[in-house]
Amino acid sequence: MDKIYKHPVLIVVIIGIITLFFALQLPRAELDNNNSRFVPDTDPAKVTNRLIDDTFGGSSFILIGLERKYGDIFDAGFLSRIRDFNNWVEAITIVGDVNSIVSSKYIAGVGDSIVVEKLVGDDFTGTSAEIAELKRRILSWDMYRHSLVSDDFAATQILVSLDISDDDMSNRDVADEFLKIRDMAQEMFSGMAEVYVTGLPIISETINESMGADLVLMIPLVILVVLLVLFFSFHRLTAVLLPLLTVVIAVIWSVGAMPLFDIKLSIISTVLPVILIAVGSAYGIHVITHYIEDIGSKSLNAEEHRFLVIALMRKIRKPISLAALTTFAGFCSFCFTKVVPIREFGFFSSFGVIVSFAVSMTLIPALLLLRGPRPLRKVEKKEEAGETNRVVTDVFLSIVRKKRTVLIFTSLIVLISVYGVSKVIIDNVFIEYFKSNTDIARSDKFIRDKFGGSKVVNVVFEADNSETLLMPASLSAMDGLNTYLEKRIAETGKTMGFTDLIKRINQVFNADESPGGIRKNYTVGEGQFDSFGFGGETGLGFGEWDDAGFTDPETMDGYGQAPSVKKDYTFEEFFSILDRAVNSGENNSMNASEFMRSIARQINYEGASYYEIPRDPEFYGKTTPEELQRLVSNYLVLLSGSIDSYSDDALEPRAIKTTVQLRTLGMIDTGRVIQEIRRFTDAMAPENIKVIIGGTALVEEALNELVVHSQLISVFISLGIVFLILGFSNHSIIAGVIGIVPLSISILINFAVMGFLGIKLNIGTSMVASVSIGIGIDYTIHYMEAFKREYIQSHGRGDFLQNTFAASGKAILINAISVGAGFAVLYFSHFVILKNLGLLIALTMGTSGLVSLTVLPVLLLTIKPKFIYREV
Incomplete structure (x- = not known):
């Protein structure tokens, strides 16, 4: 490890050059929510749909509804305006x-x-x-009814069929034409009728527009939230900026890599920056937290400071590596789904987690070494820090000591959650991505x-x-x-x-x-x-x-x-x-x-x-x-x-x-x-x-089935990988079993909340469980390592449990609050599914942290696993 940190300037320069390279790719990033690409090309529904389109013509169309609220459609000026609009639209190449x-x-x-x-x-x-004759003609053939005119003759519909393939809908120039048609309809019929424009091309482009607004709003917001949480937790500028720097670099690398592989941002990819900022900061937090604890108010020379930093990195290498590896496993599980945007998210979020880990383990120590042994400005008084720890320790000790009560209460929660899970509705409704009061x-x-x-x-x-x-x-x-x-x-x-x-x-x-x-x-x-x-x-x-x-x-x-x-x-x-x-x-x-x-x-x-x-x-x-x-x-x-x-x-x-x-x-x-x-x-x-x-409805049906399949596959893969990692790292199968229990309880509670609140399992919320496993396992690992360390150090004597909570309780809570608050900013998204995703992950962070500090210690005390107790 000495060799890694021998040239800190070189580390900073290399990471800076790579970051600059990926940053230059960002302007090439494109948005694409063409729903046809959500389903793989080999899916039977998609194959059938393309066969029908090749035989009878494409099935992409824009629907324009015109409503005259205080009259009917039989107005000469209004019909003349429709004729003008028809002529204008027909001149567009893709129509x-x-x-x-x-x-x-x-x-x-x-x-x-x-x-x-x-x-x-x-x-x-x-x-x-003329009006009477026109009404007679319309009523004489059912083909006109509900296609051209409404039953009350107050509304008419214009159907614009598009001479394009499914793949063409992802073309930026083609997509701009969709918006041009929508905007022209609004302009030409302003003051004459209420205009309603829909159809999958319009829905897709409206998603793209809202995505851009989401990214502009939520990235600064999640950065601000994480900054505030970290600042009020540590009261140190260094503890705030360095972890944040690592995740900003990870976001640039991850999003910048997408254009290199010709991958476009989807509605799912929108949360990638938010997730990496919220999740990736944990690794930097671990490094800075232990650095602050180890250096304290010591007065060190350059060589002593270098020795302290290297010793620190050796000490925390295993827990941070395990945390990163398990988080990687949670995101990597998405790579096995057939839902294309989720699979893409899996690739680049996994890459982002590895980048966050690597940068935290290299750049932060390098910057600390370059900064030198200068004492950190300490705002928080030692007494205040100790009081906070004492409160956290006392609260959770009082809970854990009532083992039977904890187990009974947990069992009751599990039973209620199982009932809630049975009420979960599986449905992916594109139009429900938007709030009900939006134009689309x-x-x-x-x-x-x-x-x-x-x-x-x-x-x-x-x-x-x-x-x-x-x-x-x-x-x-x-x-x-x-x-x-x-x-x-x-x-x-x-x-x-x-x-x-x-x-x-x-x-x-x-x-x-x-x-x-x-x-x-x-x-x-x-x-x-x-x-x-x-x-x-x-x-x-x-x-x-x-x-x-x-x-x-x-x-x-x-x-x-x-x-x-x-x-x-x-x-x-x-x-x-x-x-x-x-x-x-x-x-x-x-x-x-x-x-x-x-x-x-x-x-x-x-x-x-x-x-x-x-x-x-x-x-x-x-x-x-x-x-x-x-x-x-x-x-x-x-x-x-x-x-x-x-x-x-x-x-x-x-x-x-x-x-x-x-x-x-x-x-x-x-x-x-x-x-x-x-x-x-x-x-x-x-x-x-x-x-x-x-038809498009069959493609959506296929997507629904893939979402369910994706959910099951990703959850089992995530839990399986976490089980293997914990089992191998502790040389014990029991360690793997104990480790996945808190996660399973948190996931169960998540689905129960979805069932009770009527939140549907869709392409967005299907990601909650695996993301939560990837992040929540950090709390389990952190507590298990602290429990094991304190038990071995005390030789099983004294109140080692109190020391365990003193060493890990506050850190776990801070991390859970920081990550949960970071995801909670998704509530300000324009999309309902992202609002639900953010709130559910924030909830799961809370439950994961609490279960790790209550149920997990009770299990360790009750089972007395050999991978811990045999060490003494």
């Missing part, structure tokens, strides 16, 4: 399509003709007649309440050939799934897909048919239609129909329709229709809108009787299901060109898709919907149809 009330088209059958025109004309002036949280809630929601599940039906896929049984199963979800599953906000297009064209072509069916041998001719674009890349809208073959807004006649069937109804027939309309509902509580739709189906008003998948050959004048399949194939000729968001091929599809939007928040409710989808498709999909379920 695939923009779907809104002014960009969607309206298609209807009139007699033997088809009319295609804009849903809202360019000459819309907002007269009563309010926006997401608005979209859930008024429209379809921002979570997406894609259901794909796949077959070996298009004939099988287009059979009535296949299409009816997909359409039945949509109906089942919307009618029976409350969490479903909106379903849209391939079958909606088939039903609409079927309705339009049979608008003037009899509600009782089509005469036999009726056929639909094959018109040549170039485009019928519902949807764009996301499949969540209606897209552009500008080149629909039936020229907008002219009419096209013929196409083999049967002659129109019109009928005048008698009074009795009319009431019979009303009766059938009422009884055709699934329940007796139909609202007015549902009742009118039922009447429309009874009389085939505007083809309402035919808004269905053709499944009954006789009803359509056919004799076999194969003929209905060919009828649908003819419809695809009319739709060909722009249905790639729902079909892998315009004319002969072998894969078709339906999109389910969910109003759910977390994966508990989302998981129930996904389970219902699986049950329905298992029961109803034909055997020759392969059902594939994907």
Whole structure:
């Protein structure tokens, strides 16, 4: 060890150069909270999602809700502003399509003709007649409802689909475009409507913005807290600055190393500086505390001072090495998780712990040697220091001497905690990262309440050939799934897909048919239609129909329709229709809108009787299901060109898709919907149809499962490594067992608090246990070493226990308060999960310290382990 400290100036210079190198890397650090990268590329949910995106187009979109609180959306100036916004957004390179009330088209059958025109004309002036017609059009097709307009007509939605891959979302230039769209929406509709913007791209970028604000606030705050705690504890400037210097260096090295490996900061990485400052200061504190104790008020020359410093480092080398090694083990356990940001955090936090340890063991002694044997300014009176120690010693001695009471009370706490653990909710809700009053949280809630929601599940039906896929049984199963979800599953906000297009064209072509069916041998001719674009890349809208073959807004006649069937109804027939309309509902509580739709189906008003998948050959004048399949194939000729968001091929599809939007928040409710989808498709999909379920909701479900797996793996690895370290260092298995008991109790209490307070186990709080093990073990090691040292020195005689508390009690409490206070600053974070993380770790630091000073000594006194008692 003499050789290490022979050239203290060289140590300072080397550490300074390395620190400067890493500091120069800091400007290259980038933020990235693209949720797709949270899950590994090999995860089945992510693989499936990419396969669906490659087939039907990307599933990234921005949702913009516009609410007119004191009016409705039928205002000429307001609709004109939406048109201007559409034009502006469409010019952005990454935008695939923009779907809104002014960009969607309206298609209807009139007699033997088809009319295609804009849903809202360019000459819309907002007269009563125009508003009534627009409302009628919107109500005539369910595709508009909860997608473009709210039920009360006070809000409309603009869906901006993005022509980007998951990896593109991490690109800084692309991410800037997201924010540009959000800010332009706020600017253009200011004063006209309340603007709500959400969607995963916006959520990710909002996290990035808040992260930057967090780092600016919390790093100085945690430094200030640690400074104050240390100053009021030691009243010495040296004891404050040197430990702090080591952790600042560790932060620079750790964060600076991330750009070197092309690793971007995530929401988890935000706490890295806070953790290293709070945790890493402990090693420096140990060095300075023992230095102050050893030098006291001695007057030493340079050589004597050098000998004292080297002897000091020899004395504390083992306990500090063990503390660093066990903390390293706690953070290193994160390296084995599949959750990418947590794994990255594990790598760089482990590196930071080693740096803190290495710098504390080299730089601090080097600086002390360079400083020389000058006496330290001592503010605290010896009597005051002794009084503090006496109070701490007396309190814990009085507790520990009541061994039976401690064991009974601890057992009771454990039992209560086990019950609390059973109440823990496992759920990772991205929007719940934010406070409920933030713009992004309010926006997401608005979209859930008024429209379809921002979570997406894609259901794909796949077959070996298009004939099988287009059979009535296949299409009816997909359409039945949509109906089942919307009618029976409350969490479903909106379903849209391939079958909606088939039903609409079927309705339009049979608008003037009899509600009782089509005469036999009726056929639909094959018109040549170039485009019928519902949807764009996301499949969540209606897209552009500008080149629909039936020229907008002219009419096209013929196409083999049967002659129109019109009928005048008698009074009795009319009431019979009303009766059938009422009884055709699934329940007796139909609202007015549902009742009118039922009447429309009874009389085939505007083809309402035919808004269905053709499944009954006789009803359509056919004799076999194969003929209905060919009828649908003819419809695809009319739709060909722009249905790639729902079909892998315009004319002969072998894969078709339906999109389910969910109003759910977390994966508990989302998981129930996904389970219902699986049950329905298992029961109803034909055997020759392969059902594939994907979407962002499935990726989030996978993340939820990985969080749980990560929690279990990291905790067991942490405890296992701590057990081995303590066992080997003391040459005793019992030492390992005794050492992990206080940690296990603290972890149990942590989860119990989560259960009782309703704090969810998510990507943030899943880190609490392993971080607490890595840090809390310091208190166990410190006390066990002090207990062993004092017992051996006293030969088991006298009140060695009092000496143990005098030597370690105050130090453990100071360390626990310092680290806990450092983590408590996370309460000022913009993110709820980081607030919870900080408070839970602060709580666990307190419980770890208290358990180490109460339960641990009782166990040592009761068990009398040989690794301590045999030494005497």
